[in-house]
Amino acid sequence: MKKFIKLQLLAIAVVFYSCGSGKMDVPTAQTVDFTVNLNDRSNDTFKVEVAPPVLSEDNNIYQFAATAPGTYQVMDIGRYVTSFAAFDKNGNEIGTKHLSTNQFELSTPEKIAKIEYQISETWDTPVEVNPIYLMCGTSIENDHTLINGQAVFGYFKGMQGSPLKIRLDYPEKWHIGTALTLSSDGTYWASDYDKAVDSPILLGNLTKASLDVQGTNIDVYTYSKTSQITSNQVLETLKNMLLSASGFLNGLPVKHYTFLFVFEDKTAGAWEHSYSSEYIYKEAPWKDLKSSISHVTAHEFFHVVTPLNLHSxxxxxxxxxxxxxxxxxxxxxxxxxxxxxxxxxxxxxxxxxxxxxxxxxxxxxxxxxxxxxxxxxxxxxxxxxxxxxxxxxxxxxxxxxxxxxxxxxxxxxxxxxxxxxxxxxxxxxxxxxxxxxxxxxxxxxxxxxxxxxxxxxxxxxxxxxxxxxxxxxxxxxxxxxxxxxxxxxxxxxxxxxxxxxxxxxxxxxxxx
Ligand SMILES: [Zn+2]
CATH class of the missing domain: 1.10.390.10 (Neutral Protease Domain 2)
Structure with a gap:
């Protein structure tokens, strides 16, 4: 990760930059199905539906994340949940209890057919302590949405390793950028909860540009508030960085990589993932952002070496x-x-x-x-x-x-x-x-x-x-x-x- 650190230095304010999705069929057994309705963007909340496989008593907790890899900060996502209800196959409500900040207890998990919850976006939801870095949070707006998995999805106790099938309902004209795998039925598939957290999703009025760098497929998706920055401009700048990285490392260690950019009202920083990274910048003419973005993308891209290929x-x-x-x-x-x-x-x-x-x-x-x-x-x-x-x-x-x-x-x-x-x-x-x-x-x-x-x-x-x-x-x-x-x-x-x-x-x- 790279945070932007603003410091008064020698009486001068200085800003330091800190910090192939081919279609395939996937197994459905033990998969937890998620549906996120992004057509309804009211109240700054994500409307989430979860259809689990048959649960047992051992799965009696629905867990939200306390933190996420690479952030080194406490997030307590359970703080953002505004409603939570479980139902059996006949639509009767099943008892649940908000046990602790990030945990909901399910009274009879074996009867649960569906869970519905709403969770507020982190960008526009004020909190008193531990505010979540913008690049690690969520935003739901009229013309775009940013999803970081740990701030929308949870998992059942004992099922962190179960696959997730994610259906996103969103306006027809929107584009979608993510490193997640698109399945033949139009849903996205993550092999486990960690993978879902490792794969942010950006949707909305985006531009896209792609490039093959010595066998590695690079995709760039950009949301720019007033459309002044395009993915083509960004990719043109990234090209030399990627070629240098390939030279420095004797070839890139991944087969595909996705860059997600949000140019809006605030500069926040960037967060790395195994096959993607995301960047939150204040929108400005591209020539003013170019140099900072070259440095920060070089940093984030380098994380494919560590922690992706070398971690504890x-x-x-x-x-x-x-x-x-x-x-x-x-x-x-x-x-x-x-x-x-x-x-x-x-x-x-x-x-x-x-x-x-x-x-x-x-x-x-x-x-x-x-x-x-x-x-x-x-x-x-x-x-x-x-x-x-x-x-x-x-x-x-x-x-x-x-x-x-x-x-x-x-x-x-x-x-x-x-x-x-x-x-x-x-x-x-x-x-x-x-x-x-x-x-x-x-x-x-x-x-x-x-x-x-x-x-x-x-x-x-x-x-x-x-x-x-x-x-x-x-x-x-x-x-x-x-x-x-x-x-x-x-x-x-x-x-x-x-x-x-x-x-x-x-x-x-x-x-x-
Ligand atoms: Zn970093």
Whole structure:
């Protein structure tokens, strides 16, 4: 994810960018059928109907999400439910009880044929605590609708792994953008609840543009309030980023990917998913948004590497009931932020000067605006607490700076042969989307995959709060860092060794 963090900095307000659906037949056994009526958009609520398979006593809770992967925030979706009723096959109401914020108890689940509930959109529903980031929430308007699965759908206790069949009733002229699979009967299919949450849906007056990038099908869907931004414009800008990513990673690791853009009244940020990502921006002339969007899409797209292909069991078996933090935000967000900037630099889309300015900005924000007693691991572990959540934004600053240093250390130890991207690629081969790593022992895996010296690096700068050795490390590349001025510059007379390492660090990506 990438939030936009607004800070008053040196008396200047600066905005930092933060953070193939072919038709197929699908099995119907044990599938939970959902129907969302988007023709009735009254009261800012989604009207949802759920037809479950035959339930048992073990399925006596209907669960709404307390949080969702990649957000690191408490959501408590049950707060938005405005009505909830269960019925048997004859239409008689069956007793239900709002047990806790996110749970509805069902008195005789085995008799339930249908559940009907209404749930408010998160955008226009004020809440006192834990407001949901716009890009992670829902919006239901006259000419478009944004659905993030965890804010509309729930699941029966014991059935997080059951498939969902989703029917969306919507105005005939609307278009629909999602990475979900379209079935032959016109419904969308998600293999389980996690997949439904992992696949946002944007509907309405949208434009669409598509592109094949070295065998990967890319779709862009755009809602623009006054129609001034089109998917063609956006895709034209994304094209170079995608080609660079392919060069950086030796081919894209997914066969299809969907970008969803909403240009409306507010700039909020972006949220990554396995096969899609969504972006909420204030509508403005495209030339004013282009640069920010290149950076943010590069960041979000990079998440296909981690967490999609490299993640811990905490993400693989996600707990929607109680938020459980992973220790490894340094990897999911810090490394992703570093890699996306490095990719723009190595492909020539950003100059060395721009790369340096980016580092300088991250150093300023890290040191001036965030608590230096929070290690990257502590930021991870406390992200769901009110205090810890205030430090979360630093994962894009200090997290990216530390990844940059780790890359330099690896290049130094390997004599320029192995950098951080090589290590991550190696680990994604060892693990991959279906083989999560153990959260508690992963640092040991990283050390084993690299050098014993990396333990000291992790102890000091990822688990610990030792001040970052920026000057020392960049010197290894023949780059001066003046800490007083917060300024990077190339050394006028670097040594042969420094030049050699700098060359490995810069390794250009060719875009065909
Ligand atoms: Zn992110």
């Amino acid at each position: 069991q905490i993400i693989a078996h996600f707990n929607f009931i109680t938020p459980v933090p992973s220790e490894h935000l340094w990897l999911y967000e810090g490394t992703t932020e570093w890699a996306s900037n490095m990719m723009l630099f190595r492909s020539g889309q950003n100059s060395m000067d721009e790369y340096f300015k980016n580092l300088e900005r991250k150093i300023t924000i890290d040191t001036r605006h965030f608590d230096q007693n929070y290690s990257l691991v502590k930021i991870s572990e406390t992200s769901y607490t009110p205090e810890g959540n205030k430090q979360y934004g630093n994962i894009y600053m200090k997290g990216a700076l530390v990844a940059g240093l780790l890359n330099i250390r690896l290049l130094e130890l390997s004599n320029g042969k192995i950098g951080l991207v090589d290590v991550i690629k190696k680990l994604t081969k060892e693990y991959g989307p279906d083989k999560p790593f153990d959260d508690a022992s992963f640092f040991g895996v990283v050390i084993k995959a690299t050098y014993p010296e990396i333990k000291d690096f992790i102890d000091k700068y990822i688990e610990g709060t030792v001040p970052l050795p920026i000057t020392d490390y960049y010197q290894k590349l023949g780059i001066d860092y003046d800490a007083d001025q917060n300024k990077f510059s190339l050394m006028s007379q670097p040594t042969k060794d420094q030049l050699k390492l700098r060359k490995a660090w810069m390794k250009p990506i060719k875009i065909d």
